[in-house]
Amino acid sequence: AQTVTQSQPEMSVQEAETVTLSCTYDTSENNYYLFWYKQPPSRQMILVIRQEAYKQQNATENRFSVNFQKAAKSFSLKISDSQLGDTAMYFCAGGGSQGNLIFGKGTKLSVKP
Amino acid sequence: DSGVTQTPKHLITATGQRVTLRCSPRSGDLSVYWYQQSLDQGLQFLIHYYNGEERAKGNILERFSAQQFPDLHSELNLSSLELGDSALYFCASSVGSQGSGQPQHFGDGTRLSIL
Numbered sequence: 001a002q003t004v005t006q007s008q009p010e011m012s013v014q015e016a017e018t019v020t021l022s023c024t025y026d027t028s029e030n031n032y033y034l035f036w037y038k039q040p041p042s043r044q045m046i047l048v049i050r051q052e053a054y055k056q057q058n059a060t061e062n063r064f065s066v067n068f069q070k071a072a073k074s075f076s077l078k079i080s081d082s083q084l085g086d087t088a089m090y091f092c093a094g095g096g097s098q099g100n101l102i103f104g105k106g107t108k109l110s111v112k113p
Numbered sequence: 114d115s116g117v118t119q120t121p122k123h124l125i126t127a128t129g130q131r132v133t134l135r136c137s138p139r140s141g142d143l144s145v146y147w148y149q150q151s152l153d154q155g156l157q158f159l160i161h162y163y164n165g166e167e168r169a170k171g172n173i174l175e176r177f178s179a180q181q182f183p184d185l186h187s188e189l190n191l192s193s194l195e196l197g198d199s200a201l202y203f204c205a206s207s208v209g210s211q212g213s214g215q216p217q218h219f220g221d222g223t224r225l226s227i228l
Contacts, residue, residue, distance in 0.1 A: 033214035044115075045203060045219035052214060091156065098169045099210060100146055101217060103156040 002027045004094050006104035013082045014112055020067070021077045021107045023092030030054065033095045034075045036066070039106070040088040048090070051075060082111045116140065119204050119220035127228050131192040134223045138185055138206030144168075145187040146207075146217060147179060151200040162187055163210040191225070199227045 003026045013019035025034065032053040038046045051059045051068050058066050063083075067076045079086055089108050093101040116139035124132055138145050147159040149172075158171035162181035173179075176194075181187040191198060201224050205217035 031214070035216065037219075042221075043201060043224075044221055045205075046115075047216050047218065050214075050216050093156075095214065095217075098161075099144065099163075099207075100158040100161055100169055100171060101148075101156075101205075102158070105155050 002029075002094060002096060002102045004092050004102050004104040006092050006107050008107045009105070010108045010110070012110040012112055013079075015082055015084060017082055018078060018080045019082055019109065021079075021090050021092075021109065023075045023077070023104055025073050025075060025092070025094045027073075027094060027096055029096040031097065034066075034068070035093045035095070035101065036064070036075075036077045037091045037093060037103075038086075038088045039091065040085075045091075049077065079109075084111050084113060087111045115218040115220060117142075117204060117206050117218050117220035119202075119223050121223060122221065123224050123226070125226045125228060126194060128194055128196060130194050131190065132194065132225065134189040134191070134202055134204075134225075136187045136189070136204030136206075136220060138187070138204075139218055142206035142208050142218070143185065144207045144210060144215075144217075145181055145185070146205045147173075147187070147189050148203040148205065149200045150203060150222070151197075154200075156203075159189070168210060194227050196227050199225055201225075 036048040118137040207215040
């Protein structure tokens with residue numbers, strides 16, 4: 001069975017600072033993909049970043065980057081220069097051969113001015 | 114704007130009733146996924162269609178059914194509704210079928226409230 005675990009229910013960060021959200025996953029599949037989604041108070045689900053588990057290089061999208069540790073099955077999200085608009089729930093998700101995503105329970109991030 | 118359209122945005126109905134949720138995928142996307150988001154269960158996968166065919170089922174109740182039509186839009190039918198069915202229902206679409214690793218783009222969801 002595939003599992004995705006987010007151990008931080010809530011986090012806060014000061015505006016302009018850096019924060020890291022943790023995620024671990026477990027799967028027996030080699031062809032696995034990992035994602036971070038953001039859900040702001042508007043409840044939309046917005047794709048933040050995608051990582052292919054067979055690639056060692058960490059994905060980066062502007063202020064968002066991942067630290068992917070394959071051996072540890074760890075997939076953390078780093079947000080640099082945090083902005084007030086980054087306040088949201090962040091979900092880590094994994095997808096394998098079935099195609100559907102398995103989501104973690106989420107981390108509620110608050111960016112404080 | 115993700116390009117995925119879900120209607121209606123809100124639905125309020127009573128126990129025992131039946132509702133239909135509709136989803137139009139992004140242009141060019143052949144896969145449609147349905148997810149349920151509730152406070153106690155989190156985000157759970159319900160069902161996946163690819164180009165009109167059912168490809169995978171998750172934690173979907175027998176009271177729920179779905180289909181994908183030739184124009185690729187999809188409908189999720191929920192019947193004999195119970196209070197516990199109150200949730201936010203998301204549709205997501207992607208280009209490929211299972212295992213392709215293509216990112217899924219989500220609609221804004223339909224919020225279903227059962228009174």
